[in-house]
Structures are given as C-alpha cells and as structure tokens.
Amino acid sequence: xxxxxETQARYWGIATxxxxxxxxxxxxxxxxxxxxxxxxxxLDPIADRLERMGAPRVIATTLITLVAILIFVLMILLxxxxxxxxxxxxxxxxxxxxxxxxxxxxxxxxSLMVEDSPxxxxxxxxxxxxxxxxxxxxNSVLTSxxxxxxxxxxxxxxxxxxxYLLLDWDNMTARIDDLLPRDHAPTIRKLAQEIDRTLASFxxxxxxxxxxxxxxxxxxxxxxxxxxxxxxxxxxxxxSFIPYVGALVGGALAIGLGLFQFWGMWGSLxxxxxVFVIGQMIEGNVLTPKLVGSSVGLHPVWLLFxxxxxxSLFGFVGMLVAVPVAAMLGVxxxxxxxxxxxxxxxxxxxxxxxxxxx
Numbered sequence: 001x002x003x004x005x006e007t008q009a010r011y012w013g014i015a016t017x018x019x020x021x022x023x024x025x026x027x028x029x030x031x032x033x034x035x036x037x038x039x040x041x042x043l044d045p046i047a048d049r050l051e052r053m054g055a056p057r058v059i060a061t062t063l064i065t066l067v068a069i070l071i072f073v074l075m076i077l078l079x080x081x082x083x084x085x086x087x088x089x090x091x092x093x094x095x096x097x098x099x100x101x102x103x104x105x106x107x108x109x110x111s112l113m114v115e116d117s118p119x120x121x122x123x124x125x126x127x128x129x130x131x132x133x134x135x136x137x138x139n140s141v142l143t144s145x146x147x148x149x150x151x152x153x154x155x156x157x158x159x160x161x162x163x164y165l166l167l168d169w170d171n172m173t174a175r176i177d178d179l180l181p182r183d184h185a186p187t188i189r190k191l192a193q194e195i196d197r198t199l200a201s202f203x204x205x206x207x208x209x210x211x212x213x214x215x216x217x218x219x220x221x222x223x224x225x226x227x228x229x230x231x232x233x234x235x236x237x238x239x240s241f242i243p244y245v246g247a248l249v250g251g252a253l254a255i256g257l258g259l260f261q262f263w264g265m266w267g268s269l270x271x272x273x274x275v276f277v278i279g280q281m282i283e284g285n286v287l288t289p290k291l292v293g294s295s296v297g298l299h300p301v302w303l304l305f306x307x308x309x310x311x312s313l314f315g316f317v318g319m320l321v322a323v324p325v326a327a328m329l330g331v332x333x334x335x336x337x338x339x340x341x342x343x344x345x346x347x348x349x350x351x352x353x354x355x356x357x358x
Contacts, residue, residue: 008181023314032154034320036161042204043068043162044169061167069159082230191335198327205291206241212287213237213279217250220275225268226254227261236276240283241323242300247283251276302326 023030043064050060165172180188214237221229236250254272262268306326310318340346 023318031320032157033161035154035158037165038203038320038324039068039158039162040165040169041199042207043166045200045204047166047169057167057170061163064166065159065163068162191331194335195328195331198331199324202241202327203324206288208291209283209287210237210240210246213240213246213283216279216282217254217275220279221254221272224271224275225261226258226272228257229254232257236279242303244280245300247276247280302330 046064047057047060050063051057055063177185177189214233216233217236218230218233221233226232232250232254235253236246238246239249240246251273254276255269258269258272262272303323303326306322306329307319310322310325312318314321
C-alpha cells in the first residue's frame, strides 16, 4: 500500500527545502558543477547522434571534448583579450562620454543643463561611478589572486565535470528513473519529457540564437567601424535570450556610442541602426522559429522575475539556474492547472455527478 498523498507531499517538501538550503550555503562552490552539468546536457544530443552513427560513447565524448577545448583555446587567443581590452577602454572613457553628452545637452537644451541642475549632476556622477566601480571590478577579476584561482578552477574543473557527466549521462538518467516512486513514475516521466522539450527548445535553441546574434552584432559593428563593437555585440548577444531586450539594450548602447564617434557622419550612424534592424529581422523570422520554436511557453516577464529572484537569493549561481528552473516551474504550473481544471475544486460537485451518471 502506497503512502498517503499528504505524507508524500510532506517528504517531497522537506527534500525541496533541504535542496534550497544546500544551494544557499554552497553558493559559488557548486558553480563549476552547475556549468559542467549544463554543458553536458547541451552536448548530450550530439553524443547520442555520434553513437547512432556507430561511434562508442567514449569516442564520441572524447571527440566532442577535444573540439570544445579547441574552440575554447581559439577564443582565449583571439577573442577574449580583445574583449577585455575594449571593456577596459569603455570603462575608462565613460566619464569623457558623459561629459561630451553634458556639453551636447548644454548646447541644445541650456534650460535643462543649468549649473547644479539634477540632470547635469546625475550625468557626471554616473560617468564617474562607471569608471571607478567598473574599473575596480574588472581589475579585481583580472589581477586578484582569488580571481585568478577561481578562473583556474573553472578552466580545470568544468571540462572534467562535463566530460564525465556526458560520458555517463544515459546511465545516470536510467538510475534516476529506477529510483522514481512506482505509483507516480509515469506522471513524473511525462513531466520530465515535457521539461526536457522545453529546456531543449529554450536552453539549446536560444543559446544557439544568442551565440549567432552575438557573433553577428560584434562582427557587423566592427566592420561598420564602431570603436567598442565587440563589447556591444557580446552584451547584445548575451541578453538576447530575453526577447527584444538584447536588441534594445545593445542598440541603445551602440547608437549612443555611435552618436559620439560618428557625429555628422550620418551614413555610419545609419549603418549601426541597420545592423540591429537586420539582426531583429533575422532573429524574429529565421533563428527563433527554426531553433527555438513557438511552444516554449516562457514569458519575458517570467524570465526577468526568475532572474531577479534567483540572482538575489543565490548570487551568480542563481542567475545561471534561473532560466532552467523557470522552465521547469512553468511546466509544473501548467500541469497543476490542468489537474485543477479536471478536479472538483474547479468543476464543482454537479459536474462530478454528471460524469458519474454518464
């Protein structure tokens, strides 16, 4: 005889609370394992495809790992130094940009920019804050011993964790399936398959979209001649998983920088605008329909809420797990709503009696 539903709910509630407490206390310690698990999950379909082509799992995993390491090394040698250099230059030049903006507004709108006006003070304060805090953050990450150790740990541990998880992924899922409560195993499998479809559509699909858009924006803006095109493209691609936000933030940043660099060169400034218009057309008409699909069911407001809550509770690790957890909660919420609509709480006693009479 199975345990009563109330007892089962109590046990699973305790297990969930323990999990959240562990996440709270472990914090950044589990970051390499979260990243390794995410990488293994994203690469598992490629390993499965290589297995179907006749390659043993070990060979498939080793081949994928070698290709990933090669891409990572190329990024370190070719892209990351330029990205860090441009980010540092942008932080250092921020006060001058805001001073130029202040001068421009003073010339065009003198009534708004009188001495000691709130707008003028805020622009000056904002520029100095970006230089001091942004520069301090960048320097601490790149020069502090703790920062270097953390980077070294990520570089060493994440590939190892990803390799072993990818190698043993099918066995792990089989063991987890074997541990499912027998009474609820079919329902849990159904929910797990729907969660996997949602995550595959969003994490893998949207991750590919972000990568493609980031490369496109960075290359296109650098070809246009924008001074910090690589940084702007990286930022725009990184936050493109939230619909329209990546293009809006990246476009505002690129156009703002372009106004200072290309003032009077309206053709170059127009080219910056065209880059983001084309990017939005490609994303909306080609990339998102083909790679993500329309059945993900993750509203942008829900994503922003999840990022805010998990980032506040668990820091950087929380922001990493916010999107997959939001996807899981979305699937569970839809299942709960369907169960609610099939139950007496929603349909009432009369509907239940009608079904019994039939």
